[in-house]
Amino acid sequence: LKLRQTEEDLHAARMRLRQCEVERERITERVKEMQKEFAKRTGEAEALRNGVEEARGTLRRAVGLLEGLGEEKERWREETDRITIKMEHLPVESMVAAAFMVYVGALGEDSRAEYLSDWESKLEARSIQNERFSFLHFTATESELLKLRSQGLGGDELSAENAMIILRSYKVAVPLITDPTQNAEVWLNRHLKEKGVQLTGSLDQTDLAFLHTLELSLRFGKTVFLALTEAKVDPVLFPLLRGDCHYTGSRRVIQLAERSVDFSDDFCIFLTCRDPGILGSIPPDVRSLLIGVNFTVTRQGLIRQLLGIVLSHDRPELEERRRELLANEETLKSRLMDLEDELLEQLAAVEGDVLGNQRLMESLNRTKDSATSIAESLQESARLQDALDEQRAMFRSIAVEGSELFMLMSDMKKVGSMYRFSLTEFIGIFTASLGEKQSRRTDEDLDIRLNDISTRMKGNVFEYVSRTLFKRDRLTFAVMMARNAVAESIKENEWHLFMGNFVARDGISPLKEGHLSWCPVDRRAQLAKLVLALSELNAKAKMESPNLWRGWIEEDACEEKFPQEIALKLTSFQKVLIVQALRPDRLESALVKFTTEVLAVPSISPPTSSLHSLCQAAEGFRPILFIVTPGADPTRDLTELAASTGQKLVSMAIGGGNEQEALEMLRNGMVEGHWVLIMNLHLALAWVGKIEVELRNGKPHRDFRCWLTTEPREDFPTTLLESSLKVAFEFPPGVRNNVKRICESWDARWFEAGDVSRSQVLFLCACFHAAVQERTSFIPQGWTKDYEFSTADLKSACETALQALKDDGSVEWPTLRGILENAVYGCRVDNTFDLRLVRQYVKDIFAQQAIDNGGDLLPFRLPSTTSLGTFKSHLDHSERSGDDQTHLKMAPNADRALQLTNSERVLAQIRMLRLRQVQPSGQQSAEGTIDMISLRGELEILWAFWESRAREHQAAASEPLRPAES
Structure with missing residues (x-):
C-alpha cells in the first residue's frame, strides 16, 4: 500500500513534471518570442536614435548653412546693391573717366581736383550723379595698384592716376608723358618688360637712324619711346598718331614717309618729355592726337615724397611697417575675395543634397572664420596705421619746409631764364642734408634733430642755388629764403x-x-x-x-x-x-x-668752388654748364686742371657749322673717358638738345666729364639746364673774394715753382686784376663804361710779370708797368680819364714799396713765402676786406647810387616772384599765366590808394572858399 501510494505519487510527480516541462517549453517559446520582440524593438529604437542623431546633424548643418549663407547673403546683398548702383552710374562714370583721361591728364594734381569738382557739381545739379567719383577706384583694383608700385611706380595718388591713364589708353591713343624726373619712364619700361613686350628703347627725332628704327618697330611689333626735346613733332609721325592704317590685300599697312610699312598690332609708341612747357607749346592739330600725362610734382605730392625720404632715412622701420601693413591689407582683401569666389563656385557646382556636401560646409565655415579673422585684422591694421600716421606727422614739418624751398628754387626762373632746377637736383640736396642716421630717444631729441636738418638744408640749398646765380640776383634769392x-x-x-x-x-x-x-x-x-x-x-x-x-x-x-x-x-x-x-x-x-x-651764412656769395670739386660732384652723364658773362672764360682754368690731374681735354667752340664734329668729339670722349669742352652753346641753341640726348642715351666712361659754356639766353633748352650742374662764371663781388677765386683757380705747384719774389709778383697781378674788375660794379663812378677785363688779361699780366723777373729775384718795374699800361689793360679802355686811372693803379700796385709795406689796393702786407696756402690764409684772416671804396681810390659815398639801384632791382624781382604763375590748362604754357589771387592783392593796394586820394579831394572840396586877401 505504501509502495502503491509511492508509485501514485511518483506518477503524479511525473505528470506534474511533464506539465512543468510543457509549461517550460511554452514559457521558453514565449521567452524566445519576447526576445525576438525585444530585439526587434531594440533595433527600432536604435534606428530611431540614429534617425534623431542624423536629423540633429542635418539640423545643425542646415542652421550652420543658413547662418553662414546669411552672413554671405548680407555681403552679397551689399555687393549686389553696390553693383546695381555702379551699373546705373556706369555710363556717366565712363564718360567722366574718359574726360579725365583726355582733358585733365596733362594738368597738375590741384587742377584735376578742381575739374572733377566742377563736373560733379554739374552732374548733381541735373540729378545725374550724387556720389563722389574716384578715377582710381573706377579704373583699378587695389591689387593692381600694389603690383604697379612694386614695379617702381610712385606711391602718391598722382602717379597712380597717371599710370591708369597710360595703361588704359596707350592701345587706342598715343600718350605724351611729361616726366621731369624720368622715374615714370623707368617704371613703364619695367612694367612692359614684365608683360613680355619688346622694347626698342628711347629714340630722338633727329637721330640719323630714326626712320629705320621706327620702321623695324612697326614691322615686328616693338614698343618705342620717343623723347621730345622741343615742342615739335616730325610730320612723318602724323599717320601713326592718327592711326591711319589701311589694307593691301590681307596686309595691314601704314604710310611712313614715302613707304608703306607693315603695321603690327603689337606696335606701341610713347612720347616723353622732361619740360612741362612742351605740351602747351605743341600745335593744336598735333595736341588733339595725344593723351597728355603730367607727372610734374605738386607741392602736396612733393611733401609726401620728402616725408617718405626722411622717414626712410631716420625711421626706416616706420616706412617698412607701413608698407607691410598696406601689403597685408591688400593680401587679406584679396584672400577674402578668393574665398568668396571659391564658395560661389562650389554652390554653383553642387549636386544632390546640399546639406550632405561636407566639402561645401567646410568651405563655408572656412570662409566664415577667415572673414571674421580678416575683419579683425583689418581693424587692427587701421589702428596701427593711425598710430604710424601720428609718428610720421612728427617729421612732416621738415618735408613742408623742403617743399617751400623747392618751390622758391623753381620760381627763380622768373628772375633769370637760366635759373632752372630739377626735382632730382633738390632731392639730392635734401637727402644730403639728412646727414647720419640718429636714434631718437625723446621728443626733445627729435626737435633738435629736425632743427639740425633744417639748418643744413637751408645752407645746402642756398650754397647750391647761389652758385648758379649771378651776383646781381643772389640777394633776391637770399631775401626770399x-x-x-x-x-x-x-x-x-x-x-x-x-x-x-x-x-x-x-x-x-x-x-x-x-x-x-x-x-x-x-x-x-x-x-x-x-x-x-x-x-x-x-x-x-x-x-x-x-x-x-x-x-x-x-x-x-x-x-x-x-x-x-x-x-x-x-x-x-x-x-x-x-x-x-x-x-x-x-x-x-x-x-x-x-x-x-x-x-646763418657768412656771405650771400657762395664759397669759392674749385673746378676740381665741381669735377668730383658731377658724374659722367651730368654735364657741367658754365653760364658766363662777356669777358669771363673758364677755358684756361680747365686746361690747367686737366693737366694737373693727368686728364686729356679736347675742346671745340661752336660756330661755322661744326656741330656734327662736336657730337663726334662728345661720343669719343664718352667711350675713351677723357674730358670734353664745348663752348659758345648760345650760338647754336637749336642744336643744343642733341647734347642732352647723347648723354642720356650713352654709357659714359667713369672718367668722362662734359664741360659746357654759354652766355645767358631766354630760349636756352630747359632739359639741358635742369640736367646740368650749373655754375655762374663771373668775377665775385668784392676785391678779396675775387682774389680768393683767382687763387683757387691757380695750381699750387705753378705758383710755388720759383722764389718768394715770383709768388709775390703773381699775387700783385691777382690784386690788380680784382681791383679793376671791382670798379666795373660802379658805373659810371668806377669807369665811364663797362669794360670787359677777362681772364686772358690776367694770364697776360702774369706772363709779363714772370718775364720781368730777373735771376736775382728783383723786378724790372718800369718795363712791367709799361707793358701793363699800354698793351694788356690800357688797350681795353678808350677814355682819357679811365686810362689815367689804369696808370695810377699800375703805379701804386706794381712797385717794390707795395711788396714791402702793402698799400690801399692790397688787402694785407704780402708774406715772405712762396706758399699759396699762406696767401689764402692771409686773405681769410685779413682785418681789411679791400672792398671799401676808399681802398679802390673812390669817394666814400660812391656806392650810394649803386646800392639804391641794386635794392630797387631786388624789390622789383621780389614783386615779380609774388605774382606766382599757374597753369590753368594743358593748352597754355605756364610761362604766360598769372595768379589772379596775387593780382587781386596788387589791385587792392591801388584801390586803397585811390580811396585815400578821393577822401583828400572830398575834404578839400568841402572847405569854404576864402576871399582873396587884398
Whole structure:
C-alpha cells in the first residue's frame, strides 16, 4: 500500500513534471518570442536614435548653412546693391573717366581736383550723379595698384592716376608723358618688360637712324619711346598718331614717309618729355592726337615724397611697417575675395543634397572664420596705421619746409631764364642734408634733430642755388629764403610796407612836425608811413626822439650801429624797414646783414668752388654748364686742371657749322673717358638738345666729364639746364673774394715753382686784376663804361710779370708797368680819364714799396713765402676786406647810387616772384599765366590808394572858399 501510494505519487510527480516541462517549453517559446520582440524593438529604437542623431546633424548643418549663407547673403546683398548702383552710374562714370583721361591728364594734381569738382557739381545739379567719383577706384583694383608700385611706380595718388591713364589708353591713343624726373619712364619700361613686350628703347627725332628704327618697330611689333626735346613733332609721325592704317590685300599697312610699312598690332609708341612747357607749346592739330600725362610734382605730392625720404632715412622701420601693413591689407582683401569666389563656385557646382556636401560646409565655415579673422585684422591694421600716421606727422614739418624751398628754387626762373632746377637736383640736396642716421630717444631729441636738418638744408640749398646765380640776383634769392625761414616773425603789414604796398587809408601820422627835425626833409614822408603802418614799432623805436636818431642817420654803415637801447627791442626785419625808410642808400647792406643772420651764412656769395670739386660732384652723364658773362672764360682754368690731374681735354667752340664734329668729339670722349669742352652753346641753341640726348642715351666712361659754356639766353633748352650742374662764371663781388677765386683757380705747384719774389709778383697781378674788375660794379663812378677785363688779361699780366723777373729775384718795374699800361689793360679802355686811372693803379700796385709795406689796393702786407696756402690764409684772416671804396681810390659815398639801384632791382624781382604763375590748362604754357589771387592783392593796394586820394579831394572840396586877401 505504501509502495502503491509511492508509485501514485511518483506518477503524479511525473505528470506534474511533464506539465512543468510543457509549461517550460511554452514559457521558453514565449521567452524566445519576447526576445525576438525585444530585439526587434531594440533595433527600432536604435534606428530611431540614429534617425534623431542624423536629423540633429542635418539640423545643425542646415542652421550652420543658413547662418553662414546669411552672413554671405548680407555681403552679397551689399555687393549686389553696390553693383546695381555702379551699373546705373556706369555710363556717366565712363564718360567722366574718359574726360579725365583726355582733358585733365596733362594738368597738375590741384587742377584735376578742381575739374572733377566742377563736373560733379554739374552732374548733381541735373540729378545725374550724387556720389563722389574716384578715377582710381573706377579704373583699378587695389591689387593692381600694389603690383604697379612694386614695379617702381610712385606711391602718391598722382602717379597712380597717371599710370591708369597710360595703361588704359596707350592701345587706342598715343600718350605724351611729361616726366621731369624720368622715374615714370623707368617704371613703364619695367612694367612692359614684365608683360613680355619688346622694347626698342628711347629714340630722338633727329637721330640719323630714326626712320629705320621706327620702321623695324612697326614691322615686328616693338614698343618705342620717343623723347621730345622741343615742342615739335616730325610730320612723318602724323599717320601713326592718327592711326591711319589701311589694307593691301590681307596686309595691314601704314604710310611712313614715302613707304608703306607693315603695321603690327603689337606696335606701341610713347612720347616723353622732361619740360612741362612742351605740351602747351605743341600745335593744336598735333595736341588733339595725344593723351597728355603730367607727372610734374605738386607741392602736396612733393611733401609726401620728402616725408617718405626722411622717414626712410631716420625711421626706416616706420616706412617698412607701413608698407607691410598696406601689403597685408591688400593680401587679406584679396584672400577674402578668393574665398568668396571659391564658395560661389562650389554652390554653383553642387549636386544632390546640399546639406550632405561636407566639402561645401567646410568651405563655408572656412570662409566664415577667415572673414571674421580678416575683419579683425583689418581693424587692427587701421589702428596701427593711425598710430604710424601720428609718428610720421612728427617729421612732416621738415618735408613742408623742403617743399617751400623747392618751390622758391623753381620760381627763380622768373628772375633769370637760366635759373632752372630739377626735382632730382633738390632731392639730392635734401637727402644730403639728412646727414647720419640718429636714434631718437625723446621728443626733445627729435626737435633738435629736425632743427639740425633744417639748418643744413637751408645752407645746402642756398650754397647750391647761389652758385648758379649771378651776383646781381643772389640777394633776391637770399631775401626770399630768409623770409620763408622767419615767416612767423615778419608780420603781414611789415612785408607790405617793405614791398611798397602799404597805403595809408586815414593818412594821419602820430608824429608831429616838431618831432621830425632830425630827419631829412626828403625822408619824412617815408618815416610817417613807417610809423603809421607799424605803430608798435614806433613805441619800441621812439622815432620822435632826436637824441637817439640824429647821430644814427649820419652813420656811414648805419645798419650796423642802431642805438643800443633800441636794437634789442627790434627784430632784424624791423631794422631793415627803418633803414629802408630813412637810409635807402644802405638798404642793400641792411638786407645782406638780415639774410646772413637768418640763414646763418657768412656771405650771400657762395664759397669759392674749385673746378676740381665741381669735377668730383658731377658724374659722367651730368654735364657741367658754365653760364658766363662777356669777358669771363673758364677755358684756361680747365686746361690747367686737366693737366694737373693727368686728364686729356679736347675742346671745340661752336660756330661755322661744326656741330656734327662736336657730337663726334662728345661720343669719343664718352667711350675713351677723357674730358670734353664745348663752348659758345648760345650760338647754336637749336642744336643744343642733341647734347642732352647723347648723354642720356650713352654709357659714359667713369672718367668722362662734359664741360659746357654759354652766355645767358631766354630760349636756352630747359632739359639741358635742369640736367646740368650749373655754375655762374663771373668775377665775385668784392676785391678779396675775387682774389680768393683767382687763387683757387691757380695750381699750387705753378705758383710755388720759383722764389718768394715770383709768388709775390703773381699775387700783385691777382690784386690788380680784382681791383679793376671791382670798379666795373660802379658805373659810371668806377669807369665811364663797362669794360670787359677777362681772364686772358690776367694770364697776360702774369706772363709779363714772370718775364720781368730777373735771376736775382728783383723786378724790372718800369718795363712791367709799361707793358701793363699800354698793351694788356690800357688797350681795353678808350677814355682819357679811365686810362689815367689804369696808370695810377699800375703805379701804386706794381712797385717794390707795395711788396714791402702793402698799400690801399692790397688787402694785407704780402708774406715772405712762396706758399699759396699762406696767401689764402692771409686773405681769410685779413682785418681789411679791400672792398671799401676808399681802398679802390673812390669817394666814400660812391656806392650810394649803386646800392639804391641794386635794392630797387631786388624789390622789383621780389614783386615779380609774388605774382606766382599757374597753369590753368594743358593748352597754355605756364610761362604766360598769372595768379589772379596775387593780382587781386596788387589791385587792392591801388584801390586803397585811390580811396585815400578821393577822401583828400572830398575834404578839400568841402572847405569854404576864402576871399582873396587884398
